Amino acid sequence: MKKIKLYRPIENFNKNCSYEILVNGKKMTDLKNGEEKVIGISNELGKLNLRAKIQWCGSEKLLISESNNIEVIKVTGNKFLNRQMPFAGGLFPLTGIVIFSGNSELFKNIGIGILILLLLGLIGTLTIWKSRWLKVIRE
Known part of the structure; x- marks a missing residue:
């Protein structure tokens, strides 16, 4: 099982909204302002694309490596677009x-x-x- 550590720094913008974390298009968890989580993903899924989403907007896809090392991923808002x-x-x-x-x-x-x-x-x-x-x- 692949482990991914996700964290979201404390932000003044979007502070009342949680970010949905999607892996291969399926919702895995929500990430609130200043929160840190470790999620486990089955290795049977093959190539993993991680994406964050808020309402109709989101992020670009990030390809997750297939190694068993724990990856640390930071999820944050685009300062220009949000401020x-x-x-x-x-x-x-x-x-x-x-x-x-x-x-x-x-x-x-x-x-x-x-x-x-x-x-x-x-x-x-x-x-x-x-x-x-x-x-x-x-x-």
């Missing part, structure tokens, strides 16, 4: 000010361009890059 990304919502009112301030067509076009870039960035972050909200790192 700075919510502030992008604060830019929406600013684009409204640029769009609707004055009669200049130039300011309106600049504001609309910024708004479109913001929307594309948010949609891309929530769909295309959804597997980068969490990090699974071998220690």
Whole structure:
């Protein structure tokens, strides 16, 4: 039986959410803020892919070696996406000010361009890059 030691450092973001730990797509355990667990996985499963998940987002897959050594894996959130990304919502009112301030067509076009870039960035972050909200790192 393969043993894996998982730990999650104490984080200020996502502190009320637990991360689901999936091995080959099957839920093994939940990992709360500041928690450390050792899980056992059957060797009969072959190649093991470990992944962390939170709501619809998650991490990229991490290939687990087939040796019987205990692996230590750190599961943490992506600091940029979890800390700075919510502030992008604060830019929406600013684009409204640029769009609707004055009669200049130039300011309106600049504001609309910024708004479109913001929307594309948010949609891309929530769909295309959804597997980068969490990090699974071998220690």
